[in-house]
Amino acid sequence: MNGLQFDPARPLDLIAVGRLCIDLNANETGRPMEETLTFTKYVGGSPANIVIGTARLGMRTGFIGKIADDQMGRFIRTYLQNNGIDDSQVTVDRTGAVTGLAFTEIKSPQECSILMYRDHVADLLLTTEEISEEYIQKSKALLISGTALAQSPSREAVFLALEFARKHNVTTFFDLDYRPYTWKSAAETAVYYNLAAEKCDCIIGTREEFDSMENLYNEKGADDEATASRWFSHRAKLVVIKHGGSGSISYTADGKKHRSGIFPAKVLKTFGAGDSYASAFIHSLMRGDTVSEAMRRGSASASIVISRHSCSDAMPTLDELEAFLSTNEEVGSGLD
Ligand SMILES: Nc1ncnc2c1ncn2[C@@H]1O[C@H](COP(=O)(O)OP(=O)(O)O)[C@@H](O)[C@H]1O
Ligand SMILES: O=C(O)C[C@@H](O)[C@H](O)C(=O)COP(=O)(O)O
Secondary structure, X not given: OOOOOOXXXXXXXXXXXXXXXXXXXXXXXXXOHHHOOOEEEEEEOHHHHHHHHHHHOOOOEEEEEEEOOOHHHHXXXXXXXXXXXXXXXXXXXXXXXXXOEEEEEEOOOOOEEEEEEOOOEHHHHOOHHHOOHHHHOOEEEEEEEHHHHOOOOHHHHHHHHHHHHHHOOOEEEEEOOOOHHHOOOHHHHHHHHHHHHOOOOEEXXXXXXXXXXHOOOOOOOOOHHHHHHHHHOOOOOEEEEEOHHHOEEEEEOOOOEEEEOEOOOOOOOOOOHHHHHHXXXXXXXXXXXXXXXXXXXHHHHHHHHHOOOOOOOOOOOHHHHHHHHHHOOOEOOOOO
């Protein structure tokens, strides 16, 4: 049992709150960004990628966010609309803020990095006045991501969204999404991540992301079991810890542990794994699959996306995911 409840009467399945940005992925792979000349533009931003992934799998989705009043902002809005994502709560910044950019470098399948331009970005200017209680009440679930906690007023907007979600029994997912470039200090990150995680039903992150959140309070890094029990002492019912190419592990509040392996992939780039994993994981959980099945589907989705050039655009449809699952075998996790 995963302990998560989803109200079937709600017209929306998943709403995300957070950043809507642009990925600029290097076309020339196998070399550093100093030597690349051209990039392909995609919609990006972790919560955007996750919602695009769940929409591609057939879920009814919406987004609460702020975009720049420029061509990039309009590109993003059109993409959401073309993917059937409700954009009624996507507001336009009128103060001259810009769209966050993520330049990605693919030196090799194992050596990928992301250069983020995030000064004066519109997504962090989302305010509490732009968080609609009535809108959140329409959804079975709400997804928040850590980077939206990095600055005010976005920070306060996210906490208000969490408050409305709790008030109206909207299940909350927290994808940790730790991006150091957006934070002033490790302590600031830890404080706000902990305050948000205490209010969430399901927390998804890598081992390193949980460490960045817990190290302020733990002398040494916690292990996965300690991480899970920490968050079960708050509101969490499900804790998912991702371990890259070694797979993932989940803990449910009933004391069960679920291990998942990976699907060997022809890796083009490793970024995009987490967002694609989260989108298929959430989709699977919300349609009633077991935690183990949800992890398996998340892993499959990740393998599909890391073998492709983009993140958002590469998110598989339900048919693609089913076809992949029927022709590929999960191999055991490297987790001990
Ligand atoms: N090299 C890989 N081959 C196959 N699957 C992978 C690989 N790297 C990651 N994955 C899958 O994607 C999931 C998330 O990847 P991870 O790197 O842990 O998260 P993030 O992208 O958020 O840092 C992993 O738990 C695993 O299922
Ligand atoms: O989240 C961002 O701003 C960058 C993403 O759009 C980019 O596609 C990426 O880094 C996704 O990586 P993941 O977190 O490993 O899925």
